[in-house]
Amino acid sequence: MSITVKNLDYTYPSGVAALNNVSLKINKGEHIAIMGANGAGKTTLIKHFNGLLKPTKGHVLVNDIDTITSSVAEMAKIVGFVFQNPDHQLFLTTVEEEIKFGPTNFNFPEEQIQRDMEKVVTFLNLKNLLKRSPFSLSEGERKRVALASVLVMNPEILILDEPTMGQDAIQKRNIAKMIEELNQQGRTIALVTHDIEFVAEYQPRVVAMTEGRVIADGMAKDVLTNLEVLTKTKLRPPQITALAWEIANQKQSFPKDVITISEMKTKLLALER
Amino acid sequence: MDNIVQIRDLEFSYGTSRQPAIREIDLDIKKGEYIVIAGLSGCGKSTFCRCLNGLIPHFYRAGVMKGSVTVDGLDTREHPLYEITQKVGMVFQDPESQLMALTVERDIAFGPENLGLPREEIRIRVEEALELVKIAHLRERAPHELSGGEQQRVAIASVLALQPKILVLDEPTANLDPAGAVDVLNIIENLQVQKKITVIIVEHRLELALQSATRLLIMYDGTLVFDDKPERLIEKDITPAEVYGVQMPSLIQLFTQLMDEGHSFSQIPFNIPLAAAIILSELGSARSTSE
Numbered sequence: 144m145s146i147t148v149k150n151l152d153y154t155y156p157s158g159v160a161a162l163n164n165v166s167l168k169i170n171k172g173e174h175i176a177i178m179g180a181n182g183a184g185k186t187t188l189i190k191h192f193n194g195l196l197k198p199t200k201g202h203v204l205v206n207d208i209d210t211i212t213s214s215v216a217e218m219a220k221i222v223g224f225v226f227q228n229p230d231h232q233l234f235l236t237t238v239e240e241e242i243k244f245g246p247t248n249f250n251f252p253e254e255q256i257q258r259d260m261e262k263v264v265t266f267l268n269l270k271n272l273l274k275r276s277p278f279s280l281s282e283g284e285r286k287r288v289a290l291a292s293v294l295v296m297n298p299e300i301l302i303l304d305e306p307t308m309g310q311d312a313i314q315k316r317n318i319a320k321m322i323e324e325l326n327q328q329g330r331t332i333a334l335v336t337h338d339i340e341f342v343a344e345y346q347p348r349v350v351a352m353t354e355g356r357v358i359a360d361g362m363a364k365d366v367l368t369n370l371e372v373l374t375k376t377k378l379r380p381p382q383i384t385a386l387a388w389e390i391a392n393q394k395q396s397f398p399k400d401v402i403t404i405s406e407m408k409t410k411l412l413a414l415e416r
Numbered sequence: 417m418d419n420i421v422q423i424r425d426l427e428f429s430y431g432t433s434r435q436p437a438i439r440e441i442d443l444d445i446k447k448g449e450y451i452v453i454a455g456l457s458g459c460g461k462s463t464f465c466r467c468l469n470g471l472i473p474h475f476y477r478a479g480v481m482k483g484s485v486t487v488d489g490l491d492t493r494e495h496p497l498y499e500i501t502q503k504v505g506m507v508f509q510d511p512e513s514q515l516m517a518l519t520v521e522r523d524i525a526f527g528p529e530n531l532g533l534p535r536e537e538i539r540i541r542v543e544e545a546l547e548l549v550k551i552a553h554l555r556e557r558a559p560h561e562l563s564g565g566e567q568q569r570v571a572i573a574s575v576l577a578l579q580p581k582i583l584v585l586d587e588p589t590a591n592l593d594p595a596g597a598v599d600v601l602n603i604i605e606n607l608q609v610q611k612k613i614t615v616i617i618v619e620h621r622l623e624l625a626l627q628s629a630t631r632l633l634i635m636y637d638g639t640l641v642f643d644d645k646p647e648r649l650i651e652k653d654i655t656p657a658e659v660y661g662v663q664m665p666s667l668i669q670l671f672t673q674l675m676d677e678g679h680s681f682s683q684i685p686f687n688i689p690l691a692a693a694i695i696l697s698e699l700g701s702a703r704s705t706s707e
Contacts, residue, residue, distance in 0.1 A: 181563060181593050282509075282590075283457045309509075309590045311620060312663030324689045337593045340623065340666060377595045382623050382666045382688065389692035404670050411674065411699060 144206055144221065144299040144333055145171050146192055152200035153187055163355040164201075174322070174332045176342050176363070179352035180377035185335045186227070188352070189302050192333065193222035205300070220249065223298030227305040227335075229289035232383050238269060238288050241277055245296045256295070263291045266321055268314075283310050290318075294307040294325075301325060303334040307341050319345055343381035343402040344366060353358040368400040383407045420582060421468065421615050422486040423444035428463055429548025437463040438638045441483070446614070447581070450608045452625045452646075453618045455635035456661040461618045464588045464635065466490070468616065470500035488581050498531070505575030509587040511567035514574070515559040520551065523559055524574045531578070545573040548611070549603050565596025569603060576607070583607065585617040589624075597624060604628075623665035626686045636660045647684045650675070667691055674699075 146169040153162040158396045161184045169175055172380045174318075177185045190196040194210035203210045205221060226232050229283050242263065246256045267287045272280060277288050286309065293301070306322075307315050319341070326332050336342060342349060342363055349366040351359040359365075359372045366372055368384050380388070381402050391397040397414065401407050426441040438460040445451060453461050464473040470492045473481040485492045488503045508514055517523040524545050530536040546552040549569040554562065559570050568588055575583065585604065589597035605628040607613045619625040626632065626646045634642035640650075641660060649664070650672050664672070671684055671691075681698050685691040 180595065281457050303625035311661055315455060315663065339594065343666070353466070377593070379594050379598065383670065384689055385688045386667065391689050391696060393696060404666050404673065407670055408673055411695060414699065
């Protein structure tokens with residue numbers, strides 16, 4: 144399952160031009176992170192991946208299906224979308240009903256629904272909350288419920304808007320593990336995030352946006368260490384990169400494109416010799 | 417009295433649960449400290465904050481509070497909320513939940529107006545608060561039109577207009593983008609340095625917050641499991657990252673790993689320039705001593 148974005152423009156009914164000639168290809172099984180300042184068009188872009196928004200100009204193809212001609216319901220079986228604000232997608236009285244809602248609507252067999260639910264609630268540490276009302280939960284917990292209700296549909300493509308926001312370290316690690324595992328199963332993952340330390344550690348392909356345009360697209364190691372890109376997207380470099388730059392200031396031979404802890408350690412120990 | 421906050425044997429259970437949300441908390445906080453509180457979601461951090469500004473016990477009446485909390489000489493059980501809120505200002509995760517007026521200026525004036533202060537005094541306080549958080553240019557704007565970072569600064573200003581001695585912030589940057597988070601944390605650091613306000617902040621982004629912290633508290637399962645200088649985090653016998661779910665900044669993880677390989681450092685840095693200086697001077701010298 145791939146996503147192809149061709150010369151996409153999107154202008155909101157209010158007249159705000161949010162996307163300007165965006166072209167992008169996400170291959171099956173890829174893991175990409177879309178980064179940029181607030182208002183750069185990140186969320187507008189990913190809402191095109193499941194047909195929630197239709198292009199003002201240009202095309203978005205999910206495999207060979209043009210989202211202009213397909214319904215959101217049809218796309219929902221292929222593309223799972225998890226919103227930044229979980230309250231935009233939670234509405235039932237218990238966590239269990241919430242998670243079963245999608246597959247029940249698509250008439251999946253009851254045993255399969257039960258089995259898939261067991262799997263995602265274990266995965267996301269929600270077992271003890273099944274009988275609770277989503278609205279009695281903390282924000283981080285509601286976020287995991289929203290994620291579970293999408294994962295239970297087994298989508299080929301998973302779109303996540305700010306999955307780590309407001310999560311503590313353990314939940315963050317769980318989310319990362321889950322993304323990695325889903326990715327290894329061959330699923331395509333596209334996420335929007337501000338969490339540069341998270342991206343530095345897991346190193347997906349990074350697409351950087353500003354003012355409705357893609358200004359960089361490449362390996363995390365290249366994009367996150369590009370000062371011009373970071374400045375334009377109002378991102379701060381990962382801590383490790385900032386440290387590499389500071390050292391390189393005083394020792395010019397030191398590499399500036401370091402983003403992970405393990406790589407930094409290797410470079411430092413080499414410096415020592 | 418040196419301690420601006422005194423907590424003795426504090427325990428609180430919400431009416432809905434018999435299990436205490438927080439328990440066995442004893443703590444003294446000195447004037448002007450910058451305290452970061454970390455811990456997993458659900459560990460009692462927010463409940464603890466509510467105890468500091470008197471929402472517990474005054475607002476959560478169905479619950480049971482044991483022990484005592486004294487803020488700037490006021491026992492929170494014996495004094496009404498409006499007195500306590502003039503000592504302790506509270507800022508929440510979602511700024512929209514505490515902004516309500518049509519302009520920024522009106523929002524900041526709301527607290528002092530409610531205290532029935534004279535008009536001139538209100539004006540002075542609003543101006544001062546606008547200056548302190550650097551939003552004088554936004555005074556005529558509607559709070560709901562502002563960015564998240566700007567809104568959070570308005571929320572802080574409206575709390576500052578009550579001239580509190582203690583500022584309690586419960587995940588103030590959780591909903592902000594990195595630029596907004598840095599802005600807000602810089603403002604808070606300034607308040608502590610310039611106005612000597614005591615800061616108590618719940619924050620997950622330790623890589624930003626620990627740069628200013630004088631003390632770190634880690635909560636786990638309703639109680640305090642770590643209370644010390646941030647540097648003490650990486651001593652061999654304490655592994656909070658693993659045990660208590662606190663995310664160590666990558667800078668600290670790097671230093672920990674270097675120490676595991678036999679290197680030692682004169683101190684553990686929480687900011688980049690210091691880290692670079694230590695690495696350049698001490699990694700080299702480790703070689704000369706080992707040769």
